[in-house]
Amino acid sequence: AQSVTQLDSQVPVFEEAPVELRCNYSSSVSVYLFWYVQYPNQGLQLLLKYLSGSTLVESINGFEAEFNKSQTSFHLRKPSVHISDTAEYFCAVMANAGKSTFGDGTTLTVKP
Amino acid sequence: DVKVTQSSRYLVKRTGEKVFLECVQDMDHENMFWYRQDPGLGLRLIYFSYDVKMKEKGDIPEGYSVSREKKERFSLILESASTNQTSMYLCASTTGGPYNEQFFGPGTRLTVL
Numbered sequence: 001a002q003s004v005t006q007l008d009s010q011v012p013v014f015e016e017a018p019v020e021l022r023c024n025y026s027s028s029v030s031v032y033l034f035w036y037v038q039y040p041n042q043g044l045q046l047l048l049k050y051l052s053g054s055t056l057v058e059s060i061n062g063f064e065a066e067f068n069k070s071q072t073s074f075h076l077r078k079p080s081v082h083i084s085d086t087a088e089y090f091c092a093v094m095a096n097a098g099k100s101t102f103g104d105g106t107t108l109t110v111k112p
Numbered sequence: 113d114v115k116v117t118q119s120s121r122y123l124v125k126r127t128g129e130k131v132f133l134e135c136v137q138d139m140d141h142e143n144m145f146w147y148r149q150d151p152g153l154g155l156r157l158i159y160f161s162y163d164v165k166m167k168e169k170g171d172i173p174e175g176y177s178v179s180r181e182k183k184e185r186f187s188l189i190l191e192s193a194s195t196n197q198t199s200m201y202l203c204a205s206t207t208g209g210p211y212n213e214q215f216f217g218p219g220t221r222l223t224v225l
Contacts, residue, residue, distance in 0.1 A: 043216035044202065044214075
């Protein structure tokens with residue numbers, strides 16, 4: 001079995017500030033790691049994923065996440081956030097074919 | 113683009129009613145999932161299906177059932193709706209293999225009065 005802990009339920013930041021959303025996981029087997037984003041009144045969509053290879057993965061809109069196996073973490077970062085990044089972010093792990101375990105979510109609010 | 117559609121965005125039902133939530137995906141995905149999303153609780157898996165006519169219980173199956181008669185359609189059924197089933201319901205699909213992301217529908221916000 002696997003579990004996911006998102007360490008912050010709410011993260012308020014000012015526009016153009018850096019942000020880190022923290023995610024820790026536990027699993028007895030190798031996992032694949034994902035970050036999903038849910039904009040207001042929309043479904044979830046994939047932001048980025050780690051499958052293998054380089055431990056640093058990037059999204060097209062400037063987010064990045066680093067897989068740290070020793071600390072069992074997959075924190076999401078962005079050096080400078082925009083108002084449009086306001087959303088809920090979910091960390092997820094997948095060990096069995098297709099079935100994911102999601103964290104409780106982190107609400108990122110970017111203030112002007 | 114993969115599209116996952118859900119039959120309703122908003123639904124209001126009364127306690128005791130039988131409720132059907134429909135989900136359709138257009139990319140020939142093998143796997144389909146039903147989650148409920150509640151504030152502070154993230155996404156919790158209700159049921160999932162790896163193939164037509166196959167279903168497996170997720171973490172919170174009590175009070176729900178599912179049907180998958182065709183590959184593209186996965187239905188969630190609330191046999192007798194209760195107020196504690198008021199929630200946002202999300203459907204998702206993915207192709208086979210453990211490394212593929214899930215594609216989500218827009219969600220159905222169900223209110224049970």
